[in-house]
Amino acid sequence: MMHDLSKIEEIIDRSPKEPGALIAVLQDIQREFHYLPCEALTATSRALGVPLSKVFSVSTFYNAFSLTPRGEKIIRICQGTACHIKGAKLVQEQIESNLGIKAGETTKDMKYTIEVVNCVGACAMAPVIIVNNKYHGKVRCDQTRKLLGIK
Amino acid sequence: MRITSAEHLTQLQKEYQKEAAKFPRKILVCLGPGCLAAGSDRIYDAFLNHIAQRNIKGITVEAVKKTGCHGLCTQGPLVTIEPDGLFYTRIQAKGVPEIIEKTLEKNEVITKLLYSTPGKSQKIEKWADIPFYSHQMRIGLRNVGQIDPENIKDYVAVGGYQALAKALTMTPEQVISEVKTSGLRGRGGAGFPTGKKWETCRKVDSDIRYVICNGDEGDPGAFMDRCIMEGDPHSVLEGMIICAHAVGSISGYIYVREEYPLAILNLQKAIEAAREFGLLGKNILGSGLNFDIKISRGGGAFVCGESSALMRSVAGEVGEPRAKYIRSVIKGLHDKPTVLNNVESFATVPVIINEGGKKFASIGTPRSTGTKAFSLAGKINNTGLIEVPMGISLREIIFDIGGGIPDGRKFKAVQTGGPSGGCLPESKLDLPVDFDSLTEAGSMMGSGGMIIMDDRTCMVDVAKYFLGFLVEESCGKCVPCREGLYQLHALCVRITEGKGEPGDLELMEKLSKYIQLGSLCGLGQSGPNPFMSTLEHFREEYEAHINHKKCPAGVCRALIKYEIIDACTGCLACIPVCPVGAITGEKKKKHFINQAICDQCGSCYAVCQFDAIEVK
Numbered sequence: 001m002m003h004d005l006s007k008i009e010e011i012i013d014r015s016p017k018e019p020g021a022l023i024a025v026l027q028d029i030q031r032e033f034h035y036l037p038c039e040a041l042t043a044t045s046r047a048l049g050v051p052l053s054k055v056f057s058v059s060t061f062y063n064a065f066s067l068t069p070r071g072e073k074i075i076r077i078c079q080g081t082a083c084h085i086k087g088a089k090l091v092q093e094q095i096e097s098n099l100g101i102k103a104g105e106t107t108k109d110m111k112y113t114i115e116v117v118n119c120v121g122a123c124a125m126a127p128v129i130i131v132n133n134k135y136h137g138k139v140r141c142d143q144t145r146k147l148l149g150i151k
Numbered sequence: 152m153r154i155t156s157a158e159h160l161t162q163l164q165k166e167y168q169k170e171a172a173k174f175p176r177k178i179l180v181c182l183g184p185g186c187l188a189a190g191s192d193r194i195y196d197a198f199l200n201h202i203a204q205r206n207i208k209g210i211t212v213e214a215v216k217k218t219g220c221h222g223l224c225t226q227g228p229l230v231t232i233e234p235d236g237l238f239y240t241r242i243q244a245k246g247v248p249e250i251i252e253k254t255l256e257k258n259e260v261i262t263k264l265l266y267s268t269p270g271k272s273q274k275i276e277k278w279a280d281i282p283f284y285s286h287q288m289r290i291g292l293r294n295v296g297q298i299d300p301e302n303i304k305d306y307v308a309v310g311g312y313q314a315l316a317k318a319l320t321m322t323p324e325q326v327i328s329e330v331k332t333s334g335l336r337g338r339g340g341a342g343f344p345t346g347k348k349w350e351t352c353r354k355v356d357s358d359i360r361y362v363i364c365n366g367d368e369g370d371p372g373a374f375m376d377r378c379i380m381e382g383d384p385h386s387v388l389e390g391m392i393i394c395a396h397a398v399g400s401i402s403g404y405i406y407v408r409e410e411y412p413l414a415i416l417n418l419q420k421a422i423e424a425a426r427e428f429g430l431l432g433k434n435i436l437g438s439g440l441n442f443d444i445k446i447s448r449g450g451g452a453f454v455c456g457e458s459s460a461l462m463r464s465v466a467g468e469v470g471e472p473r474a475k476y477i478r479s480v481i482k483g484l485h486d487k488p489t490v491l492n493n494v495e496s497f498a499t500v501p502v503i504i505n506e507g508g509k510k511f512a513s514i515g516t517p518r519s520t521g522t523k524a525f526s527l528a529g530k531i532n533n534t535g536l537i538e539v540p541m542g543i544s545l546r547e548i549i550f551d552i553g554g555g556i557p558d559g560r561k562f563k564a565v566q567t568g569g570p571s572g573g574c575l576p577e578s579k580l581d582l583p584v585d586f587d588s589l590t591e592a593g594s595m596m597g598s599g600g601m602i603i604m605d606d607r608t609c610m611v612d613v614a615k616y617f618l619g620f621l622v623e624e625s626c627g628k629c630v631p632c633r634e635g636l637y638q639l640h641a642l643c644v645r646i647t648e649g650k651g652e653p654g655d656l657e658l659m660e661k662l663s664k665y666i667q668l669g670s671l672c673g674l675g676q677s678g679p680n681p682f683m684s685t686l687e688h689f690r691e692e693y694e695a696h697i698n699h700k701k702c703p704a705g706v707c708r709a710l711i712k713y714e715i716i717d718a719c720t721g722c723l724a725c726i727p728v729c730p731v732g733a734i735t736g737e738k739k740k741k742h743f744i745n746q747a748i749c750d751q752c753g754s755c756y757a758v759c760q761f762d763a764i765e766v767k
Binding site (some may be wrong): 019020021022023024027054057058061062063064065079080081082084085086087090093094097117118119120121122123124125126128133135136137140141142 | 184185187188189224225227368369370371372373374377409410411412447448449450451452453464465466467468469470526527528529530534535566569600602604608613616617620623624626724727728730752753754757758
């Protein structure tokens with residue numbers, strides 16, 4: 001997949017050129033593209049003077065980074081303790097069956113990605129799902145289609 | 152504008168108070184995580200729009216404030232009208248005109264929006280009279296829900312940064328001594344005395360020292376720190392600046408997890424405002440103190456709550472802990488002496504300086520002084536954010552403040568301390584909540600998440616959940632944690648699948664001991680706790696799974712089956728939610744589950760409104 005390299009350069013230019021800025025740069029790139037394109041990893045490595053192996057190590061260590069492209073709508077299912085005991089697993093299975101993919105995967109048409117997160121700190125509204133940064137609380141498994149915007 | 156001295160600050164405080172007094176009636180809209188999930192941003196906008204359109208005497212848009220978490224999340228979206236103390240619950244955007252018309256214009260109370268006690272039909276008008284609030288004591292959360300977190304003037308008006316001004320008139324040693332007198336112990340979970348930590352850091356000979364605030368809050372089920380960072384960011388900054396003065400630091404970091412975008416935003420705004428006011432940067436309040444703070448965003452790794460891992464992450468590296476022969480307070484970030492405190496600890500410091508360490512120490516128990524914030528979640532009526540004096544019993548928290556267990560079900564256990572903590576049963580309900588009592592009982596204080604479980608929660612499943620979490624989050628550096636927890640989890644899974652064998656529990660106990668002894672950092676050392684504590688208090692439940700192949704709580708899928716009973720009205724609701732298509736039936740006729748297809752997921756049970764599905 002081809003990417004607008006100037007965007008990557010712009011992000012790198014904004015940050016201090018030191019190894020300590022690595023995570024922040026990767027976070028900004030991830031925010032722009034919703035994942036870390038291969039070109040971005042090599043460009044970051046060169047600009048910050050960090051070996052590519054280390055860039056790869058950091059980008060696979062933290063959950064927030066993805067090395068594969070993600071869909072237009074990102075559905076994050078909270079699996080924190082409160083959500084777990086209030087049936088988040090059911091909600092997850094329902095969404096997986098609605099979209100025909102498993103957590104961590106993206107639909108073939110690049111429309112949806114399902115992600116599981118550990119806790120988003122909205123425990124009072126458990127179970128919680130987040131569709132493109134919008135929180136939905138007290139989700140029941142018969143509501144998932146509506147929340148995803150599918151029939 | 153720069154504030155140049157303590158007198159200048161006091162003068163501004165008076166000015167802002169006068170400004171605020173122009174709007175005696177305030178409408179506080181909660182934009183905490185719970186209310187926001189229920190759409191409180193739309194309610195805030197509705198208040199602004201409707202008030203702007205109408206001309207009401209004494210009420211202008213300036214009177215509408217968006218605040219941090221009000222606490223009683225389960226009743227959200229919440230709106231408080233001050234100074235009356237009127238408390239409205241479950242508000243909808245379309246109900247806003249009625250509130251303006253009746254309550255603001257005619258001073259009428261809208262009964263249907265009032266809080267009603269669980270189970271009883273008693274309506275309570277004022278928040279201060281609701282048991283959820285009347286049993287609390289707020290120090291760390293003192294401003295959360297009361298002020299607009301995005302406006303530094305609000306914070307200054309309620310006496311913000313006065314503690315800093317006072318601290319700057321004291322010597323660093325005096326500040327440290329005051330914090331030591333208060334007996335404050337780290338609110339992040341380990342409970343290390345804060346004053347002692349500061350003193351050690353100050354005494355280390357070094358050109359640079361760092362102050363870091365740990366806002367990683369990785370424990371699932373905990374959201375206190377989030378609410379403080381979102382709802383009262385300046386109190387955290389003030390605590391950090393006081394600490395910088397005490398230990399002699401010029402550079403600080405706040406490490407916030409990326410899952411909390413609003414906390415990052417509000418902290419960033421607070422830092423910028425504080426710089427503009429001369430409360431961060433060079434020559435703070437004209438005292439000669441130089442200190443600045445940067446935000447470091449986490450990357451979603453639980454282990455980064457651990458001090459040495461966090462510091463590596465701040466430095467832009469992989470967050471793996473190191474062996475702590477030398478503590479991070481001596482050799483921390485970039486190998487320099489570093490004070491790392493939790494959000495709530497820093498937010499508490501200004502109160503200690505203002506009111507004196509002695510007064511703080513008079514609250515709570517002798518070895519756990521002051522108050523502690525907790526988040527209540529799970530199977531409890533009043534889910535939300537609370538702060539109580541240390542030493543209060545679990546029973547008071549769960550039943551008096553929390554309002555007990557919903558749907559008439561029975562209390563089974565309370566989980567404290569996140570994945571490193573444990574589950575405490577009914578027999579421990581009268582235990583005082585303090586650092587030492589909880590640790591003795593096999594759990595721990597942790598950062599303050601409390602998950603309440605009822606008799607429909609399987610304790611083996613809970614242990615499996617936490618172990619699974621830790622297996623995912625183990626950084627993999629040391630073998631006891633990486634492999635040990637993996638095996639422990641695998642054994643737990645086996646038991647929940649009905650394949651447990653006699654001797655499994657003994658094997659797991661032995662393995663747990665090795666993991667505790669052999670792991671490098673706190674994650675591994677405390678990793679077996681969820682298993683050990685559930686085994687200690689709920690051994691019979693494990694045995695039922697292994698020996699009788701039964702899950703008494705009706706959770707573990709391999710050991711249960713669902714059946715539709717005669718109460719079924721034939722409403723068809725369960726048919727489309729069954730992911731495997733195991734349910735058949737016609738309208739108004741009893742439905743049927745084909746056991747050969749059913750995978751016991753429980754979706755049907757979750758949506759049935761007539762209690763017509765039974766777990767066997």
